[in-house]
Amino acid sequence: MKITGTFLDEISHDIPHQNWGRKEWDKDFAHMKAIGIDTVILIRSGYRRFITYPSDYLMNKFGCYTPPVDWVELFLQLADKYGFSFYFGLYDSGIYWDTGDMSHEIDANRYVIDEVWEKYGYYKSFKGWYLSMEISRGTKGAVEAFRTLGMQCKEKGTNLPTLISPWIDGKKAVLAASSQLKKEEVVSLTEHEKEWDEIFDGVKGAVDAVAFQDGHIDYHELESFFTVNKQLADKYGMECWTNAESFDRDMPIKFLPIKFEKLKLKLEAAAKAGYDKAITFEFSHFMSPQSAYLQAGHLFNRYKEYLNQLTTLK
Amino acid sequence: MKITGTFLDEISHDIPHQNWGRKEWDKDFAHMKAIGIDTVILIRSGYRRFITYPSDYLMNKFGCYTPPVDWVELFLQLADKYGFSFYFGLYDSGIYWDTGDMSHEIDANRYVIDEVWEKYGYYKSFKGWYLSMEISRGTKGAVEAFRTLGMQCKEKGTNLPTLISPWIDGKKAVLAASSQLKKEEVVSLTEHEKEWDEIFDGVKGAVDAVAFQDGHIDYHELESFFTVNKQLADKYGMECWTNAESFDRDMPIKFLPIKFEKLKLKLEAAAKAGYDKAITFEFSHFMSPQSAYLQAGHLFNRYKEYLNQLTTLK
Amino acid sequence: MKITGTFLDEISHDIPHQNWGRKEWDKDFAHMKAIGIDTVILIRSGYRRFITYPSDYLMNKFGCYTPPVDWVELFLQLADKYGFSFYFGLYDSGIYWDTGDMSHEIDANRYVIDEVWEKYGYYKSFKGWYLSMEISRGTKGAVEAFRTLGMQCKEKGTNLPTLISPWIDGKKAVLAASSQLKKEEVVSLTEHEKEWDEIFDGVKGAVDAVAFQDGHIDYHELESFFTVNKQLADKYGMECWTNAESFDRDMPIKFLPIKFEKLKLKLEAAAKAGYDKAITFEFSHFMSPQSAYLQAGHLFNRYKEYLNQLTTLK
Numbered sequence: 011m012k013i014t015g016t017f018l019d020e021i022s023h024d025i026p027h028q029n030w031g032r033k034e035w036d037k038d039f040a041h042m043k044a045i046g047i048d049t050v051i052l053i054r055s056g057y058r059r060f061i062t063y064p065s066d067y068l069m070n071k072f073g074c075y076t077p078p079v080d081w082v083e084l085f086l087q088l089a090d091k092y093g094f095s096f097y098f099g100l101y102d103s104g105i106y107w108d109t110g111d112m113s114h115e116i117d118a119n120r121y122v123i124d125e126v127w128e129k130y131g132y133y134k135s136f137k138g139w140y141l142s143m144e145i146s147r148g149t150k151g152a153v154e155a156f157r158t159l160g161m162q163c164k165e166k167g168t169n170l171p172t173l174i175s176p177w178i179d180g181k182k183a184v185l186a187a188s189s190q191l192k193k194e195e196v197v198s199l200t201e202h203e204k205e206w207d208e209i210f211d212g213v214k215g216a217v218d219a220v221a222f223q224d225g226h227i228d229y230h231e232l233e234s235f236f237t238v239n240k241q242l243a244d245k246y247g248m249e250c251w252t253n254a255e256s257f258d259r260d261m262p263i264k265f266l267p268i269k270f271e272k273l274k275l276k277l278e279a280a281a282k283a284g285y286d287k288a289i290t291f292e293f294s295h296f297m298s299p300q301s302a303y304l305q306a307g308h309l310f311n312r313y314k315e316y317l318n319q320l321t322t323l324k
Numbered sequence: 325m326k327i328t329g330t331f332l333d334e335i336s337h338d339i340p341h342q343n344w345g346r347k348e349w350d351k352d353f354a355h356m357k358a359i360g361i362d363t364v365i366l367i368r369s370g371y372r373r374f375i376t377y378p379s380d381y382l383m384n385k386f387g388c389y390t391p392p393v394d395w396v397e398l399f400l401q402l403a404d405k406y407g408f409s410f411y412f413g414l415y416d417s418g419i420y421w422d423t424g425d426m427s428h429e430i431d432a433n434r435y436v437i438d439e440v441w442e443k444y445g446y447y448k449s450f451k452g453w454y455l456s457m458e459i460s461r462g463t464k465g466a467v468e469a470f471r472t473l474g475m476q477c478k479e480k481g482t483n484l485p486t487l488i489s490p491w492i493d494g495k496k497a498v499l500a501a502s503s504q505l506k507k508e509e510v511v512s513l514t515e516h517e518k519e520w521d522e523i524f525d526g527v528k529g530a531v532d533a534v535a536f537q538d539g540h541i542d543y544h545e546l547e548s549f550f551t552v553n554k555q556l557a558d559k560y561g562m563e564c565w566t567n568a569e570s571f572d573r574d575m576p577i578k579f580l581p582i583k584f585e586k587l588k589l590k591l592e593a594a595a596k597a598g599y600d601k602a603i604t605f606e607f608s609h610f611m612s613p614q615s616a617y618l619q620a621g622h623l624f625n626r627y628k629e630y631l632n633q634l635t636t637l638k
Numbered sequence: 639m640k641i642t643g644t645f646l647d648e649i650s651h652d653i654p655h656q657n658w659g660r661k662e663w664d665k666d667f668a669h670m671k672a673i674g675i676d677t678v679i680l681i682r683s684g685y686r687r688f689i690t691y692p693s694d695y696l697m698n699k700f701g702c703y704t705p706p707v708d709w710v711e712l713f714l715q716l717a718d719k720y721g722f723s724f725y726f727g728l729y730d731s732g733i734y735w736d737t738g739d740m741s742h743e744i745d746a747n748r749y750v751i752d753e754v755w756e757k758y759g760y761y762k763s764f765k766g767w768y769l770s771m772e773i774s775r776g777t778k779g780a781v782e783a784f785r786t787l788g789m790q791c792k793e794k795g796t797n798l799p800t801l802i803s804p805w806i807d808g809k810k811a812v813l814a815a816s817s818q819l820k821k822e823e824v825v826s827l828t829e830h831e832k833e834w835d836e837i838f839d840g841v842k843g844a845v846d847a848v849a850f851q852d853g854h855i856d857y858h859e860l861e862s863f864f865t866v867n868k869q870l871a872d873k874y875g876m877e878c879w880t881n882a883e884s885f886d887r888d889m890p891i892k893f894l895p896i897k898f899e900k901l902k903l904k905l906e907a908a909a910k911a912g913y914d915k916a917i918t919f920e921f922s923h924f925m926s927p928q929s930a931y932l933q934a935g936h937l938f939n940r941y942k943e944y945l946n947q948l949t950t951l952k
Contacts, residue, residue: 026575027583029622031629059544060585073544078585078630186576189503189817230687230701261654262814262892264576269655271688271706302618304930308657315659316706340889341897343936345943373858374899387858392899392944500890503817578890616932 015049015289160216329363329603403449474530643677643917788844
């Protein structure tokens, strides 16, 4: 299972920013291409007051700050240059997390989708939409929000595909700002299947691909959960991707690059389950030779050796 | 608003030490000078048993360890070499934090000030005193301590200026060793104004400049708090500096370099409020091209580009 | 007190992995040799499902994952190449930590010892066994486990020496995954002496060397605890080593390299107490010039300068 996509972590939410400029990003896209990445997904176009492009709407409506760089433009230019597909991640006002009311996300993104398509829709690499709300079972209002947002996206332009990346409510599903690494109450495989069957039924037609985050369950649980995920995706006509997290959830430092062996276990479980595509969160902090975390460069080398082995085996 | 000063984080209190020797520090002063820094402030000359210079008094009185390097001498030599002003940060016995009794800090520093002035007062770059107790409203005994310590400093030598750097009791005012990023009970702007009016009234004449830490409130709150701070400083004849924190308080890793956009927002708010000077905590970990945190080198580059833009705009 | 040994942190338990391959490890052994290291100790051969060598027994019995690299073989080859002594660290099933029942560790390691000695016992550098359970007073069943495991090791081959590395139940004995740095209830020197006298009495003959971790007590407490440790080791005919932790327990980031001054205080306390040998946890993350933590390279330089000073003083 080869990683062919990565998130772009703008706006950085819980991973400290690397402060790269255009030169570093250009070089990073080259590093991505070198290992076969062809898809980049903007994790979110904004979070609360920080935004990735100078949106008149968001600055007026939510008091967002004028960004020093138009990241959307920069990433689209680089995606064009390197022949990548770019997925645009929607805006997250933060209001849902504070109030439990999802309607603000729907309203805000109606405008954002219009604005973005008008400003950037002509880029050749603009190939999809990422519904950026990270949900799990029990995220109130998520089904309706995803259906509505997904349809809003698909009505724009040329019916581009939509992607979601939910998390499995496993034992490592704890807050990044918590000092805990694990929790006691976790979802069973049966509950997971029942609940996501309902969720997928609710969003079918509005969501084209689902990339479950792979880091919240233990490594030996991957196979059974992945099998269920693939069956459900097949049932509702969605592509089943894996979001192979390249950071390590098992360590007190939240977060540094993952041990290669763990990434390998996760990718092999996805291959075994017949997944359609692997993307990662995310290349630039956790797998890039120019990451501020030098472990990432070594992970890049280990991963390249692994790719060579795969090729040789064939 | 250009950053023209930085703290020197010896004794490192909650930021892991970089283990630099003279060579690295010399190079770092050169990097500082390259972006216009002209002032270095020793964050504290000692904390509990760790001290920055071989103080007979502190070793005898508090059982402090003999430091492997005389950092005060080293920094003064480099400050002389690069034409910087050096502020000496007072000793913190830790007793106040354990007992709530400020008298030990006053007593200990009476001797420290004598000792230090005698040993190092002749350095050309010895240009001020930093009253190193980090306080906020409700720090019991702080007003009297600052008045007493400030006057003790000013009576030495040639009446050198004194500096304090308190924190605003905002939502990010949580302990570094806590896993939390925010707290619920925060000071209102009105309370802040009322309480600091009293504090400034109490320390006037003993404190020449106040550099509020800028990281404990949200970015959109900066303008109103900064305006109040400047008005209060003006009222009591103090210079109003900003302590622009170059580390990121919003991330689970405590602490790595700040995202440039955030630093820019804070500097611009200080400029808007008419602040007199910007210093940072601190250059060597969070903005230096040779920092162990490679994000810092990129922040250095982004900041330099910003300085160039400012110059071009003029 | 010169550091002449280091742990090898495979399996990484709470320190993020560096993802090194053979090339980096070879270079690291050269760096170790350059400062006088002659002993490497595998911290554990496995923890729960992750293992360092392809153990048929552990894969069948505990469902362990096939490791992508045979680390035991790699480390033994490098130890042979550089003329080091290699200590093999036993397997930790994790069951004790979950259930308080130590019998699984004893049973599992009976097989591991057989398997490992058969596979790797012929390596010239295979010179000892490390009983990898990190215990302190009150670790239920530890005395019997250490006695049994130690004897099992010593019965293999040529009666190779056995090593343990317990921790002192001091104020910094808190969980890595906790956000706390200190705790309130700590062991007194008298309790420490009484309890370890009993533990040593129970394991005598089965354990040849004890290397107390030096990071759980305050620096000014080192001398008295170290003196007691040495007296007890002498009484029971064990060698007394110090496990000089080269990471900093006093910082919110868990963990980065230690400030050199602190390491120096700890090594000097061990020298003063007449300790037999100093090892560190561990060179490759916290003292190596090629560590992902660049502070480690500076610590390496400071430590080398210190070694030169020691030589000059003689």
